[in-house]
Amino acid sequence: xxxxxxxxxxxxxxxxxxxxxxxxxxxxxxxxxxxxxxxxxxxxxxxxxxxxxxxxxxxxxxxxxxxxxxxxxxxxxxxxxxxxxxxxxxxxxxxxxxxxxxxxxxxxxxxxxxxxxxxxxxxxxxxxxxxxxxxxxxxxxxxxxxxxxxxxxxx
Ligand SMILES: [Zn+2]
Ligand SMILES: [Zn+2]
Numbered sequence: 001x002x003x004x005x006x007x008x009x010x011x012x013x014x015x016x017x018x019x020x021x022x023x024x025x026x027x028x029x030x031x032x033x034x035x036x037x038x039x040x041x042x043x044x045x046x047x048x049x050x051x052x053x054x055x056x057x058x059x060x061x062x063x064x065x066x067x068x069x070x071x072x073x074x075x076x077x078x079x080x081x082x083x084x085x086x087x088x089x090x091x092x093x094x095x096x097x098x099x100x101x102x103x104x105x106x107x108x109x110x111x112x113x114x115x116x117x118x119x120x121x122x123x124x125x126x127x128x129x130x131x132x133x134x135x136x137x138x139x140x141x142x143x144x145x146x147x148x149x150x151x152x153x154x155x
Pocket of ligand 2: 001107108109110111112146147148149150
């Protein structure tokens with residue numbers, strides 16, 4: 001999938017954005033939180049918690065698993081990352097302030113995930129929720145398949 005030309009820009013903007021939001025909310029963007037976010041952003045693929053733990057333990061962090069899980073919860077709560085339920089993994093969010101209406105397309109060939117947002121889908125879901133008199137909290141839509149560049153490569 002790789003829609004970015006320079007992934008360092010993705011990483012930098014994600015970290016800068018997170019830092020900015022933390023400053024605005026007056027919450028601490030600790031070294032561990034930053035490192036976990038950076039690990040998750042190493043590519044556009046989802047990463048499992050134990051792979052994050054693995055990479056952390058290879059660094060100079062004395063962080064125990066519960067601390068890392070707390071950092072993950074923090075990143076989730078603040079919208080800096082999303083959980084991909086079908087893969088039981090985490091992915092960085094490129095626009096943490098506007099993630100109410102996002103869904104994910106997951107390429108099962110290159111494993112890359114793209115976050116998309118579409119008002120029409122959100123509105124359709126809201127209408128259905130109203131019809132069912134259900135108050136939703138999270139909307140998670142995960143669509144798996146093959147991205148265009150993987151399809152092209154197969155030819
Ligand atoms: Zn990128
Ligand atoms: Zn692909």
